[in-house]
Amino acid sequence: MITQKHLLDKNFNKENSYFVNKDDDTKHLIDIDNSISTEEKYSEQLGRLISAFNSFGKTPKEFAALTRDMPIGWTKMSHATIYNIMNGKIHFNAMQLQEFSRIIRISAMDILEEPNTNVKTEIVFSFNFEKGFCDPIPFNKPKQAIYFSNMKKADPGMKAVVFRTEDQPRNDTNVCLFNDQKNKIYKKQHGRDWLICKYTLIKCATDDKYYLGKPIEWTDTDYKDPKKTEFKVKWQWFKGMKRDKSGMWVEHYELKDCLFYEMYPVEVWDISLRKDDVIMDLL
Numbered sequence: 001m002i003t004q005k006h007l008l009d010k011n012f013n014k015e016n017s018y019f020v021n022k023d024d025d026t027k028h029l030i031d032i033d034n035s036i037s038t039e040e041k042y043s044e045q046l047g048r049l050i051s052a053f054n055s056f057g058k059t060p061k062e063f064a065a066l067t068r069d070m071p072i073g074w075t076k077m078s079h080a081t082i083y084n085i086m087n088g089k090i091h092f093n094a095m096q097l098q099e100f101s102r103i104i105r106i107s108a109m110d111i112l113e114e115p116n117t118n119v120k121t122e123i124v125f126s127f128n129f130e131k132g133f134c135d136p137i138p139f140n141k142p143k144q145a146i147y148f149s150n151m152k153k154a155d156p157g158m159k160a161v162v163f164r165t166e167d168q169p170r171n172d173t174n175v176c177l178f179n180d181q182k183n184k185i186y187k188k189q190h191g192r193d194w195l196i197c198k199y200t201l202i203k204c205a206t207d208d209k210y211y212l213g214k215p216i217e218w219t220d221t222d223y224k225d226p227k228k229t230e231f232k233v234k235w236q237w238f239k240g241m242k243r244d245k246s247g248m249w250v251e252h253y254e255l256k257d258c259l260f261y262e263m264y265p266v267e268v269w270d271i272s273l274r275k276d277d278v279i280m281d282l283l
Contacts, residue, residue: 063103097112206259
């Protein structure tokens, strides 16, 4: 049994970088299992795992001592299981691969795919349907990225907001993509003209939270002042989705006078993740 004393013990936790939540963090295990498909592909994946394991420098017995069940890790493994995986006697599964990756501190995608064969976009926010703002990914959770199987190039500044719709009528996982390298364009007149009525992500100066929506009207005039840190806009706040009186499922907005620190253009508003677009941990 893991007690509070264990969780506060640095020696007990020194190999562990985050806590695994079974409900929140196992959604992509099915994607991993689907990626471990043919014998030929598995053989290549095993080769990459063996290389990473050997570079880590632990024996199967030493490595087994580092494995943890949930909520600290993904699954406990015996030294015999690790030995048999490394020698090809048994196949690793999704939970085991995640545990190897957690301890070695690599992404599971580094094992599943050849390096640089997929475009990856880091997920930095999760949309909160109850509150209507974007929750930053907690520091004690693994960083995650979307690996787009059908894309070969992407802007390096592109980041993702994920919408998990399990409790919504829409039952897929979808994302919007914003560019964190275009955070200055609202400080120029042509940028402001371009941003009007377009989806953007802002950091509110009132509560320091991040919101999605559309600028409707700029209400400050001294925006070019280099010392200015807070800016004003009439803001169409995206609060989520709702059913209207006729029963249609529509976007829910509220008009607000907003004071903000930062604004980023949303370059892609709604992507439904395909079956072969995989959300994976990255380090």
